[in-house]
Amino acid sequence: NAGVTQTPKFQVLKTGQSMTLQCAQDMNHNSMYWYRQDPGMGLRLIYYSASEGTTDKGEVPNGYNVSRLNKREFSLRLESAAPSQTSVYFCASSEALDRSVYYGYTFGSGTRLTVV
Amino acid sequence: AQSVTQLDSQVPVFEEAPVELRCNYSSSVSVYLFWYVQYPNQGLQLLLKYLSGSTLVKGINGFEAEFNKSQTSFHLRKPSVHISDTAEYFCAVSESTGYALNFGKGTSLLVTP
Numbered sequence: 010n011a012g013v014t015q016t017p018k019f020q021v022l023k024t025g026q027s028m029t030l031q032c033a034q035d036m037n038h039n040s041m042y043w044y045r046q047d048p049g050m051g052l053r054l055i056y057y058s059a060s061e062g063t064t065d066k067g068e069v070p071n072g073y074n075v076s077r078l079n080k081r082e083f084s085l086r087l088e089s090a091a092p093s094q095t096s097v098y099f100c101a102s103s104e105a106l107d108r109s110v111y112y113g114y115t116f117g118s119g120t121r122l123t124v125v
Numbered sequence: 126a127q128s129v130t131q132l133d134s135q136v137p138v139f140e141e142a143p144v145e146l147r148c149n150y151s152s153s154v155s156v157y158l159f160w161y162v163q164y165p166n167q168g169l170q171l172l173l174k175y176l177s178g179s180t181l182v183k184g185i186n187g188f189e190a191e192f193n194k195s196q197t198s199f200h201l202r203k204p205s206v207h208i209s210d211t212a213e214y215f216c217a218v219s220e221s222t223g224y225a226l227n228f229g230k231g232t233s234l235l236v237t238p
Contacts, residue, residue, distance in 0.1 A: 013168070042225055049134065051215060051230035052169075067225065099168055113159070114226065116168030 011035055015100050015117035022090045022124045030085040030120050032100030039105040041083035042114065043067075043075060045096040052099065058083055060105070090124045097121050127152040127220045131229040138236055140208055146201040146232045148216030158199040159217040159226065160190055169215060175199060186210070211236045 016031045034041065039060045044052040044067075054067030058077040072094060074086045083102075087094055101114040132147040150156060157176050161169040173184025180192040190201045199216060216229040 044228075049230060051131075052228040054225050054227070057225050101168075113171040113174065114169070116170070118166070118168045 013100055013102055013115050013117035015098075015120050017120060018118070019121050020123070022087075022122065024091060024124060026090050027086065027088050028090065030098055030100075030122075031082070032084065032117060033082045034102040034115070035081065036102060036115060037080070038102035038115070039080070040103045041077065042101045042103075043073075043083070043085045044099045044101065045069065046099060046119070047096050055085065092124045095122060095124045127156060127218045127227055129216045129218045129227065129229040131216050131232050133232050134230070135233045135235065138206055138234065140236055140238050141205050143204050144202065144206050144234065146214050146234065148199045148201065148229060150197050150199065150216075150218045152218065152220055154220055157219045158190075158192060160184065160188070160199075160201050161215045161217060161228075163213040163215065165212070172201070172214070206234070206236045208236050208238065210234060
């Protein structure tokens with residue numbers, strides 16, 4: 010049982026390049042989330058998907074797009090990477106947005122992205 | 126909107142000593158509160174949560190937290206820490222079901238021999 014799998018684990022991009030961070034969960038969870046983690050800033054929500062077919066902006070959505078490809082997969086795309094997007098990105102999932110407080114989130118191990 | 130403040134960015138402590146990691150929240154309505162732990166190079170794991178009922182909540186690895194509504198706090202405690210408790214600890218809040226968690230900035234706990 011893998012839980013939440015993120016790929017790649019590490020990536021270096023040049024400014025202006027694009028890339029997609031992949032996330033997949035095998036727990037049949039309905040809701041999925043993307044957070045970024047920066048030193049001294051904690052985790053900040055980028056986008057979330059309450060259920061398949063829906064996505065909503067979080068606290069820091071600018072410069073990102075997301076796709077909920079199916080129930081298992083939730084990808085995060087950087088169209089034109091900027092140094093300010095250097096961060097560690099975490100994907101998480103929960104059974105459902107309105108039940109996430111009861112069962113908690115399951116986090117992936119993160120993608121460390123550097124934009125030079 | 127709800128928010129959390131973790132009052133200490135770093136807490137150094139000796140092995141077998143007690144520790145308290147402080148968290149205050151701001152919200153005008155009832156909240157759900159959580160503590161997550163992040164070991165080096167890993168994702169976050171749920172330590173414990175307060176939803177309702179008893180204000181003293183016990184979690185994994187010997188940690189506990191107390192919800193104090195009058196002081197809007199949810200401090201995490203452990204009576205005797207181990208080297209393996211070295212990690213980043215995050216307090217998080219949700220105002221109700223149906224909202225994504227809002228995390229604090231984290232407290233780095235460093236346990237030394």
